[in-house]
Amino acid sequence: xxxxxxxxxxxxxxxxxxxxxxxxxxxxxxxxxxxxxxxxxxxxxxxxxxxxxxxxxxxxxxxxxxxxxxxxxxxxxxxxxxxxxxxxxxxxxxxxxxxxxxxxxxxxxxx
Amino acid sequence: xxxxxxxxxxxxxxxxxxxxxxxxxxxxxxxxxxxxxxxxxxxxxxxxxxxxxxxxxxxxxxxxxxxxxxxxxxxxxxxxxxxxxxxxxxxxxxxxxxxxxxxxxxxxxxxxxxxxxxxxxxxxxxxxxxxxxxxxxxxxxxxxxxxxxxxxxxxxxxxxxxxxxxxxxxxxxxxxxxxxxxxxxxxxxxxxxxxxxxxxxxxxxxxxxxxxxxxxxxxxxxxxxxxxxxxxxxxxxxxxxxxxxxxxxxxxxxxxxxxxxxxxxxxxxxxxxxxxxxxxxxxxxxxxxxxxxxxxxxxxxxxxxxxxxxxxxxxxxxxxxxxxxxxxxxxxxxxxxxxxxxxxxxxxx
Amino acid sequence: xxxxxxxxxxxxxxxxxxxxxxxxxxxxxxxxxxxxxxxxxxxxxxxxxxxxxxxxxxxxxxxxxxxxxxxxxxxxxxxxxxxxxxxxxxxxxxxxxxxxxxxxxxxxxxxxxxxxxxxxxxxxxxxxxxxxxxxxxxxxxxxxxxxxxxxxxxxxxxxxxxxxxxxxxxx
Numbered sequence: 001x002x003x004x005x006x007x008x009x010x011x012x013x014x015x016x017x018x019x020x021x022x023x024x025x026x027x028x029x030x031x032x033x034x035x036x037x038x039x040x041x042x043x044x045x046x047x048x049x050x051x052x053x054x055x056x057x058x059x060x061x062x063x064x065x066x067x068x069x070x071x072x073x074x075x076x077x078x079x080x081x082x083x084x085x086x087x088x089x090x091x092x093x094x095x096x097x098x099x100x101x102x103x104x105x106x107x108x109x110x111x
Numbered sequence: 112x113x114x115x116x117x118x119x120x121x122x123x124x125x126x127x128x129x130x131x132x133x134x135x136x137x138x139x140x141x142x143x144x145x146x147x148x149x150x151x152x153x154x155x156x157x158x159x160x161x162x163x164x165x166x167x168x169x170x171x172x173x174x175x176x177x178x179x180x181x182x183x184x185x186x187x188x189x190x191x192x193x194x195x196x197x198x199x200x201x202x203x204x205x206x207x208x209x210x211x212x213x214x215x216x217x218x219x220x221x222x223x224x225x226x227x228x229x230x231x232x233x234x235x236x237x238x239x240x241x242x243x244x245x246x247x248x249x250x251x252x253x254x255x256x257x258x259x260x261x262x263x264x265x266x267x268x269x270x271x272x273x274x275x276x277x278x279x280x281x282x283x284x285x286x287x288x289x290x291x292x293x294x295x296x297x298x299x300x301x302x303x304x305x306x307x308x309x310x311x312x313x314x315x316x317x318x319x320x321x322x323x324x325x326x327x328x329x330x331x332x333x334x335x336x337x338x339x340x341x342x343x344x345x346x347x348x349x350x351x352x353x354x355x356x357x358x359x360x361x362x363x364x365x366x367x368x369x370x371x372x373x374x375x376x377x378x379x380x381x382x383x384x385x386x387x388x389x390x391x392x393x394x395x396x397x398x399x400x401x402x403x404x405x406x407x408x409x410x411x412x413x414x415x416x417x418x419x420x421x422x423x424x425x426x427x428x429x430x431x432x433x434x435x436x437x438x439x440x441x442x443x444x445x446x447x448x449x450x451x452x453x454x455x456x457x458x459x460x
Numbered sequence: 461x462x463x464x465x466x467x468x469x470x471x472x473x474x475x476x477x478x479x480x481x482x483x484x485x486x487x488x489x490x491x492x493x494x495x496x497x498x499x500x501x502x503x504x505x506x507x508x509x510x511x512x513x514x515x516x517x518x519x520x521x522x523x524x525x526x527x528x529x530x531x532x533x534x535x536x537x538x539x540x541x542x543x544x545x546x547x548x549x550x551x552x553x554x555x556x557x558x559x560x561x562x563x564x565x566x567x568x569x570x571x572x573x574x575x576x577x578x579x580x581x582x583x584x585x586x587x588x589x590x591x592x593x594x595x596x597x598x599x600x601x602x603x604x605x606x607x608x609x610x611x612x613x614x615x616x617x618x619x620x621x622x623x624x625x626x627x628x629x630x631x
Contacts, residue, residue: 021504034553040490054501058508084525089620
């Protein structure tokens with residue numbers, strides 16, 4: 001990728017910037033999971049947290065010059081895809097029975 | 112991109128500029144060229160569509176604007192769309208309604224960056240070109256969903272959900288179909304894939320029996336990918352009143368339209384560079400003096416013509432037939448094709 | 461210089477869109493916030509030279525997971541119902557947790573000395589190295605991931621299958 005390389009040469013961003021971005025995304029994801037009661041939004045926040053970890057993996061992989069971080073990210077993507085598929089299937093099933101997507105209503109096992 | 116950069120660095124007025132400014136300017140020029148090309152090309156395709164439809168249905172189509180067979184009809188249409196009132200449906204989701212046409216057009220436009228119009232005429236010769244082109248079509252899906260949801264119209268929403276389901280389903284056979292070729296060439300770069308077909312006509316990937324099966328799967332799946340007849344279920348004028356862009360008027364509608372025709376060109380151009388010899392004419396002696404972009408564009412325009420031709424010839428499928436063809440015919444077939452090609456390669460070496 | 465500005469724009473877009481996911485009251489807007497956040501992350505991958513991952517990110521997250529989530533939104537909220545609002549609860553606890561994570565981690569990041577920028581190699585295409593490591597070092601995890609995806613696919617299909625015949629959710 002010659003074009004990107006010419007861009008990257010004078011990029012004044014270091015590993016700490018990527019890590020800070022990753023941490024910001026992770027804390028926003030945490031915020032979303034605690035803040036919201038809608039399962040779908042909690043789901044999206046979890047995806048944000050997964051993605052934030054991916055950023056730091058790729059950043060470390062670049063700065064330590066090691067491709068293993070990239071491979072890990074690909075496995076995280078696979079797990080996220082599996083999680084989304086099964087999670088949404090369960091959610092749609094619950095919605096058919098309970099008619100809500102609010103986690104506070106899903107207390108059947110507790111009561 | 113590199114060509115632009117070289118031209119700029121030789122131009123007198125650009126002397127003494129910073130390298131980053133030079134590369135930025137070259138990027139702007141390359142992007143502008145592509146954007147202009149997309150707009151003009153889409154207008155030409157819209158005119159072609161109307162003329163071909165006319166002749167297939169034994170009528171003339173547009174004949175007046177521009178004196179010669181209505182060649183300027185698309186420009187008249189464009190001006191009309193610009194002047195139309197911009198209508199916002201009641202209770203439309205303002206944000207989604209606005210970004211939907213942009214997402215659709217951007218998704219189509221981004222793919223042009225990797226199309227190899229010739230050995231030196233490529234926006235960015237990405238190592239993952241083919242993969243990148245498939246990835247950008249995901250943006251189109253999001254645009255379609257945004258349009259359907261933002262319009263606050265149940266027919267639009269039905270159209271959008273059909274469109275999204277169809278596009279993400281047909282992306283699988285589309286990707287699997289090109290894999291044998293990728294295996295054979297050992298690269299995802301569209302330029303390298305085209306380069307591998309240098310020489311006589313029979314060195315084109317189309318004339319290899321296994322790649323021919325791939326080509327047929329690719330061609331049919333690409334029709335579904337760009338929502339064309341016989342797979343135009345997201346639009347179906349007769350039941351969904353043109354689906355997710357029912358509520359759009361004026362410039363926003365024009366963006367959907369441009370995006371659709373740009374997408375048709377992109378899938379055709381990918382087919383040309385992967386299967387139909389890219390910028391090579393098939394006769395080595397002719398290659399020497401025919402400009403590469405001309406060959407590439409002519410081949411792609413021919414495939415676009417095939418898409419238009421099919422649209423006015425075939426009836427539309429039902430939703431279940433559409434999904435049946437994808438999941439039960441194309442995906443197993445393309446997997447089997449890939450497997451057989453792998454077997455042959457591992458045995459022959 | 462110009463690339464630093466572009467980087468900051470993408471980073472800003474990522475964070476703002478993520479905030480929209482966590483705070484927007486409209487679930488569909490949350491989904492589109494996630495879209496822009498993921499595209500920003502994809503730009504970060506490009507800056508980091510992970511070309512293959514950037515494309516995979518768009519195909520898997522945007523083309524797959526996000527579309528799935530939005531389908532989930534549309535199936536679990538009656539299509540004609542306008543009431544998509546979702547409650548915000550426990551704001552204090554959420555803010556404390558998020559700010560604590562942010563402050564502690566950023567403090568830790570600033571304390572460390574990280575490898576300097578001068579040692580970076582030029583960006584090279586990663587696809588080939590990817591393929592090699594998947595078929596050598598990571599062969600078992602790779603096969604395992606594919607089995608996992610297959611199991612998830614079949615499981616999801618089994619869950620949502622309507623045993624009582626015709627399903628009204630078909631679109």
